[in-house]
Amino acid sequence: MSAIVYRVGHDLELDLVINLYQESTLGERRPIHDRDCMAAMIRNANLVVTAWEEDRLVGIARSLSDFAYCTYLSDLAVRRSHQRRGIGRELVRRTREAGGRAQIILLAAPAAVEYYPRLGFIRHPQAWILPAEASGQ
Numbered sequence: 001m002s003a004i005v006y007r008v009g010h011d012l013e014l015d016l017v018i019n020l021y022q023e024s025t026l027g028e029r030r031p032i033h034d035r036d037c038m039a040a041m042i043r044n045a046n047l048v049v050t051a052w053e054e055d056r057l058v059g060i061a062r063s064l065s066d067f068a069y070c071t072y073l074s075d076l077a078v079r080r081s082h083q084r085r086g087i088g089r090e091l092v093r094r095t096r097e098a099g100g101r102a103q104i105i106l107l108a109a110p111a112a113v114e115y116y117p118r119l120g121f122i123r124h125p126q127a128w129i130l131p132a133e134a135s136g137q
């Protein structure tokens, strides 16, 4: 297997990102069939770290950060074929490094609840979500 190369930046081909979301299973919980929404998610994210094996996108950490106080890590995904090789850990490490002193906040997918404590995350008992309003309301 080739070495994994990490990059920071959101200038990414939409189809590559959608394919990665599908191939990591994160696509089951993200709006991958709404291309406009996915394009906006990439365009407006201001801290995106990606992992590449040659020209193949194998991992992503997509965040919004103020680079001072908080970074919201919305999507962390590693291609199934490349999981359990430390890529997720490295994507989070680089996200943290790029965010300066900002703390990272996230919502874990059900299958990843046991993952984040391994990376040093602390469960927060007072987290709240205000769901988006349905369109037309």
Ligand SMILES: CC(C)(COP(=O)(O)OP(=O)(O)OC[C@H]1O[C@@H](n2cnc3c(N)ncnc32)[C@H](O)[C@@H]1OP(=O)(O)O)[C@@H](O)C(=O)NCCC(=O)NCCS
Binding pocket: 024, 025, 026, 075, 076, 077, 078, 079, 082, 083, 084, 085, 086, 087, 088, 089, 090, 107, 108, 109, 111, 112, 113, 114, 115, 118
């Ligand atoms: C969760 C995910 C990002 C982890 O990425 P990864 O590159 O496979 O993880 P790493 O190789 O960095 O794993 C780091 C450690 O966590 C462990 N680990 C990996 N996935 C785990 C899981 N789902 N649950 C518990 N531990 C896990 C690894 O064994 C490793 O342990 P070690 O430090 O003792 O060696 C990846 O499995 C994924 O993309 N899952 C599907 C999408 C998803 O659920 N994303 C999270 C959205 S919140």
